[in-house]
Amino acid sequence: MxxxxxxxxxxxxxxxxxxxxxxxxxxxxxxxxxxxxxxxxxxxxxxxxxxxxxxxxxxxxxxxxxxxxxxxxxxxxxxxxxxxxxxxxxxxxxxxxxxxxxxxxxxxxxxxxxxxxxxxxxxxxxxxxxxxxxxxxxxxxxxxxxxxxxxxxxxxxxxxxxxxxxxxxxxxxxxxxxxxxxxxxxxxxxxxxxxxxxxxxxxxxxxxxxxxxxxxxxxxxxxxxxxxxxxxIPPVSSRKTTPAADLSFLKSPVFISVGITIFLQGLAYFPVAIYIPTYTVALGHSSLSGALVLAVFNMATVVGQIICGFYCSDYGPYTHVMLFSAILSCVMAYALWGFAHSLALVFVFVVMFGMISGGFSAIWTPAAAEVHASQPWPPFAFFGAWKGLAAIFGPNIAAVLHRDRINGSSAAHSGAGQGGWGGYGFTAIIIFVGSMMAAAAAGSVISSFLRVHKTRTESTAGKGKSRRHARLSLFEYSDEV
The missing domain is CATH 1.20.1250.20 (MFS general substrate transporter like domains)
Incomplete structure (x- = not known):
């Protein structure tokens, strides 16, 4: 996936x-x-x-x-x-x-x-x-x-x-x-x-x-x-009944917030993954250049997943990766893609955006394990469903925003020029990608807040439970005496 x-x-x-x-x-x-x-x-x-x-x-x-x-x-x-x-x-x-x-x-x-x-x-x-x-x-x-x-x-x-x-x-x-x-x-x-x-x-x-x-x-x-x-595989007659999956996590505010944020991030990620070869050709380069750009983009996402996964495993909470990835991806879309009017800048953009945005998916595993420690695979599968929906909706929204196909014009007459921002029929798509990444950053902040609130609530409840247990032990001891 x-x-x-x-x-x-x-x-x-x-x-x-x-x-x-x-x-x-x-x-x-x-x-x-x-x-x-x-x-x-x-x-x-x-x-x-x-x-x-x-x-x-x-x-x-x-x-x-x-x-x-x-x-x-x-x-x-x-x-x-x-x-x-x-x-x-x-x-x-x-x-x-x-x-x-x-x-x-x-x-x-x-x-x-x-x-x-x-x-x-x-x-x-x-x-x-x-x-x-x-x-x-x-x-x-x-x-x-x-x-x-x-x-x-x-x-x-x-x-x-x-x-x-x-x-x-x-x-x-x-x-x-x-x-x-x-x-x-x-x-x-x-x-x-x-x-x-x-x-x-x-x-x-x-x-x-x-x-x-x-x-x-x-x-x-x-x-x-x-x-x-x-x-x-054991015979059906001797197989134990499989316990029903616990879906109580569906009501978790952290799960809901993270899921929505994954969807928003996917809305921005997939238009780049689908349209970057078309954008490269719109600049006047060959289809081979477009294929090379896409290949580099895909490889960069793998590098980003490894780096962010390593951070989530050993160094910090997954919400840090969410916020870092979303904010920097937003900046890359507006600053790099908007001014990427040469093949060299397109390669710089796909390397940076691919690593940073691709690393976002590394948060699925720790988030699922935190939301539902006893059965982490159901929330993980639901996170995949959120991204699957984004894979369908994101590129189709981009298709509506792609001006060249709407106007039937050539890229040469739809660009902003070497000195401008955006253009080549992709201005609206760039704005959409940047905006969705900004929305994902806001979702990351909310997810971080809800996660901290959940941790503090559970910690307070745990301390209260410990005090009640201590009092109960004292009373039991007194009764025995």
């Missing part, structure tokens, strides 16, 4: 704690037995990591490269006469579903762990055929259904089991294994835009999609061989 990114704001559920067991099995992954593969090492464990890395690469790499496809669709038949909002939906719907379906899959897989392996195989088959069929599309809605809805849903079914099984394979070294796996999103987000641009320029979108389908089939087939559970 890259991203994300992705993400990478993917559903990185395995980072919560070493005691969490999100697969629904008993916590036997901490026990070494002679008939089970070892934990935290061994050929099978590292094969699992490598194969999960491959899944992460292409599952998130394709959606994160959509900005290159969008630029091609907007400029080439048969889709160049279609509204920009409809073309946006091809990539944003799939990415949004991939973020949001974690809520549903988490509950299903915990209740029916025997479904995970068949779901992976079925997801791979559907992914490949949805891409192959979409290569024959003649209408945008064909691509929205096949590459957006169908591929987005199937890729989640293919990818999510790896996240649920990770706690079985790694305990003490889980953080290292997780970091390696999720770096695959950065590799995919860097290589897929460049590969897609190369293929689109030489063989067109139909054969580009077919080649992508072949890549997914080959690497996906290899990956699912090594992505498997360590623990045997």
């Amino acid at each position: 890259s991203s994300a990114n992705s993400s990478t704001s993917s559903f990185k559920l395995s980072n919560f704690s070493k005691d969490s067991d999100i697969s629904g099995h008993e916590s036997v992954h901490k026990e070494e037995t002679s008939d089970l593969a070892p934990v935290d090492g061994g050929a099978q464990a590292w094969t699992f990591v490598l194969c999960s890395f491959l899944l992460e690469s292409f599952v998130w790499g394709l959606p994160f490269s959509y900005g290159v496809f969008q630029q091609w669709y907007l400029s080439n038949p048969p889709f160049d006469g279609t509204s920009e909002a409809n073309i946006n939906a091809i990539g944003t719907v799939g990415l949004g579903i991939l973020y949001m379906e974690g809520i549903f899959l988490a509950f299903v897989f915990q209740r029916f762990p025997q479904w995970l392996r068949p779901m992976m195989v079925g997801g791979l088959v559907v992914c490949v055929f949805s891409l192959l069929i979409s290569s024959f599309a003649t209408k945008v809605w064909h691509l929205v259904v096949l590459q957006g809805v169908v591929y987005g849903t199937a890729s989640g079914c293919l990818y999510m089991p790896a996240i649920f099984w990770l706690p079985e394979w790694f305990d003490a070294r889980r953080s290292f294994a997780s970091a390696f796996i999720f770096s695959g999103g950065g590799l995919g987000g860097t290589t897929f835009p460049l590969a897609a641009n190369y293929l689109l320029e030489r063989v067109g979108f139909r054969w580009t999609i077919r080649i992508n389908a072949l890549i997914v089939a080959i690497f996906g087939g290899v990956a699912i061989i090594g992505v498997k559970p360590r623990l045997p």
